Amino acid sequence: MAMQHLDPTDDPTAGPVPSDILARYLRDRATEFLRALRRHREAGPGGPPARTEARPGGSGPEESVDAARALRRSARRISGSLHTFRPLLQEAWSEEMRPELAWLSGALGREHAYQARLERLLLALHRLSGSAALPVQGLDPAEVAAAGPPSHPAAPDRGNLTVGAAKAGALLERQLTLARTRAHSTALQALGSARFHAVADQVAVLASEVPLTPAAAAADLRPLAAAAQDRLHDAVAALPLVTAGSPYNATALIHGLSPDPSPHPQDAPWHQVRLLLRLHRYAREVVLGGGAPTDVRIAAAGRALDHHRDAAEAAAAAASAARTPRIAPATAYALGVLHADQRHEVEAARFAFQQAWQMQTVSAP
């Protein structure tokens, strides 16, 4: 058991980690997946939770949201481990399973992402306009959703920007609530589909038997985990970290007014590092086992990259809302301020990542 607590990358003299550690990890994740699936079915399909404040306490929908999160958590770990430890697993099975897990994880995650994006944008509008966003947040979203296309006339708005902020909030609420409702339906359809049942069956098999290759028996997990870490380090080395570490470098908003503001090409390498960091974290989980200490540097860097992704998507949603036909100039102005604000959060997240990455690796128990 001692070797489980040696970080393959921190300690080059550590002994080999046998492949049955990987088999056990995958079986445990598969069991978690099946447990979450059962919880999700018991909670019932549930309507889309209209608003966080409006949810009845301890209800089915909340249990359903938690269960969906646990399903995605397990699916991501299984998929990531299949990728990192590919050479040790039966290729045909592994190649078939990974895209299915990604599809499931995507289908289950979208509803929550729209909800979080809306909350982030309304919070930012609230911050930017004092109490101006409050009336919008107080509206019944069902009412907002039923209101149809914006009824603001094209007549000049004389520039009460607080009105602009409120209208921008209502527009975002309408658009993102609609997107979330669609994502909810898509997720329900996914969970009822033959495709999903096939994935669930595969995971059920995985819970009892992991299809290792014959060569895996004598293999060491450490070099494969180290390779995942190398891919992360190479990708981080290619990031513009000197710029990111210089506060207020004004890089994230460059091309903020270009014709196609979404997605920003400059964001892609950061999103890629986010994925590689996750793969590294899972590989570390496999090799070090469940009792492994948290790498606070990796945790802080991961949070910064999650923040980066959320802010980039929120900024894109504000820019996209500004392209809605027939909105009032004051609404468009507020969306412009909001877009720039979120792009600055993107820049702030890069700074936070740079700071986290420069930290000495400190392991907390």
Added chain:
Amino acid sequence: MAMQHLDPTDDPTAGPVPSDILARYLRDRATEFLRALRRHREAGPGGPPARTEARPGGSGPEESVDAARALRRSARRISGSLHTFRPLLQEAWSEEMRPELAWLSGALGREHAYQARLERLLLALHRLSGSAALPVQGLDPAEVAAAGPPSHPAAPDRGNLTVGAAKAGALLERQLTLARTRAHSTALQALGSARFHAVADQVAVLASEVPLTPAAAAADLRPLAAAAQDRLHDAVAALPLVTAGSPYNATALIHGLSPDPSPHPQDAPWHQVRLLLRLHRYAREVVLGGGAPTDVRIAAAGRALDHHRDAAEAAAAAASAARTPRIAPATAYALGVLHADQRHEVEAARFAFQQAWQMQTVSAP
């Protein structure tokens, strides 16, 4: 001469600085003022320089701009010294002269300020939109000024944001060029007015004779210079420097969408410190003499506060342009992005000030 090189604040053991040092400083500044005034008259009134690139090289307008800058430079120093060393100067004369110098400095500075604000905003639009702002900068400003109110229809703009940036640039160019032209006329009127001739006469007297009080003969300039420094330090101590020193604190854009975004009340203490820093700098010039080493910390802090003021005013100009009736939503969106961008420059300037202020005082020769 040795005492001239002792900073009154850095060296409490330094000897007294007699009041004839102040008299010489004021005479020198008055002489500079009169020389600049002569240059300005010789250069002729000049039309408002339409565009920096379009100015004929070495021309009258450029000389006129330089002379006006020199006039303001001298006026600010005389006015600042009258304030800091008030107890040593005849009260009635000093009380009468200061507001007149401030009026003159303001009248002469406004044209340049509008020009600089426009250049800053067009540069920012250019940065934010790639090459989108170029067509606007390529327009003949006379043509823009002659174009009258915006002719964009209120019809919905389907969201080509590059068009929005170009339109925002054209709108700002029109509004700020108009403001600059008015400021130019006002400055010309001021320079031809009886009020101005009275100030010029007073400065001419000052160039030969400084009205010191009888008590000034035995006075030391150091305590008065130190008091100016104390006022600066007290005002800096009241600034939110801990927040300012934390990058990406997102403070400058708070209330960015409030109904009256200009002026931001949060900016006032920073503007006040900018003025107090200037008074400290002039007092230091008086006491240490012309050959005094530059305090790089004070210079960097002063640049940060100038940047703070410029960005705050540019942000207000963008917000103000967004309240123009009948602008297209895409124009309003671009102005919102621009406003937020400039408010982030305000925040960046506060960070730069905090960094400069934390530096150890280093004197360069």
